[in-house]
Amino acid sequence: MAHQTWQRALRAPLWKRLQGVGQRHARNLIPQTVLMLPLVWLVILFLLPMLIIGYISLTVPASAIPPFLHIFGWDADFFSLTISLSFESYFNVVDDPVFGFSVLNALRISLITASITSVAGLAIALSINALPKQWHLLFLGLMVLPFTVSFLVRVYAWIGILRNTGLINTVFGYMGLGPFDLIDNDRAMVIGLVYTYLPFAVFPIYVAVERIPRELYAAARDLGAKPGRYFVSVVLPLCVPGLLAAWLLVFIPVSGDIVVPELLGGTDAIMVGRTIWLTFFTSRDWPTAAALSIVLLVVVILPILLVRNYIDKTMQFRY
Numbered sequence: 001m002a003h004q005t006w007q008r009a010l011r012a013p014l015w016k017r018l019q020g021v022g023q024r025h026a027r028n029l030i031p032q033t034v035l036m037l038p039l040v041w042l043v044i045l046f047l048l049p050m051l052i053i054g055y056i057s058l059t060v061p062a063s064a065i066p067p068f069l070h071i072f073g074w075d076a077d078f079f080s081l082t083i084s085l086s087f088e089s090y091f092n093v094v095d096d097p098v099f100g101f102s103v104l105n106a107l108r109i110s111l112i113t114a115s116i117t118s119v120a121g122l123a124i125a126l127s128i129n130a131l132p133k134q135w136h137l138l139f140l141g142l143m144v145l146p147f148t149v150s151f152l153v154r155v156y157a158w159i160g161i162l163r164n165t166g167l168i169n170t171v172f173g174y175m176g177l178g179p180f181d182l183i184d185n186d187r188a189m190v191i192g193l194v195y196t197y198l199p200f201a202v203f204p205i206y207v208a209v210e211r212i213p214r215e216l217y218a219a220a221r222d223l224g225a226k227p228g229r230y231f232v233s234v235v236l237p238l239c240v241p242g243l244l245a246a247w248l249l250v251f252i253p254v255s256g257d258i259v260v261p262e263l264l265g266g267t268d269a270i271m272v273g274r275t276i277w278l279t280f281f282t283s284r285d286w287p288t289a290a291a292l293s294i295v296l297l298v299v300v301i302l303p304i305l306l307v308r309n310y311i312d313k314t315m316q317f318r319y
Helices: 002-009 014-057 090-096 097-130 133-148 152-160 166-175 186-210 215-224 227-255 259-265 272-281 287-316
Strands: 072-074 080-081
Touching: 002 072, 002 166, 002 272, 014 287, 090 097, 090 287, 097 133, 097 227, 097 287, 133 186, 152 186, 152 259, 186 227, 186 259, 215 227, 227 287, 259 272, 272 287
Parallel strands: none
Antiparallel strands: 072 080
């Protein structure tokens, strides 16, 4: 049978045989191309910019455009090759207390914000999951509805709410309380950051919660487990991957946020994103700003690796 099939294939015209080969290659090429798109996106939008920043961090500042000397260059007569490789920018980052404080303060605010959003995201995800199935999509859509409004408009709205003559202090003023200092401090900054990044925490936690079989609750209830015991022993362990993903999705962008600390934190809010911005565009010290960016990247990557290692060990133990 196979021999007859081969004979029919060989008797077919050459153009039909080539067309069949081309179709098979095209079918194999489509999934390979789809799989390559994320890799190309990662290289162009992440790896290549980080390589450029890493290159600038090893250069020497100069009064020129751009304001640094390239590592490899020629002298004025173009007779000899000059090498201007320097680690001075990294020493500046380590020695200057302002840079160290800005990194530590950014990590502190990011840790607080990520923790609050993770807890709030878990509560919201559980509340949505408790609703009938047909309502889930509606409430998830309401979570992203604020994104249809400009980010700056939403942050400025919080200024109107938190300032001394704002909505909150006005309400407390009618009660004979206040005014409270709610603006230009860390509290205002955390409130704005939690509001901004809360949807990023809700969705991964909702996915983890939605995967929990509802039969587990009935089984736990039949075994005499109270709701609190069921939450701690069943729901919370199954939500850990979603909680960790939500924590990282908030922690990473908050650590480099510029707009919210600038508008709600006041002049005393020294965050690493703002420090990098000022070093780049005000001081025009591109090598030091690039070195600070690399340091921030290394500091942010560390918790990512720890969380990934924890998830891998947990999944290996579970399965």
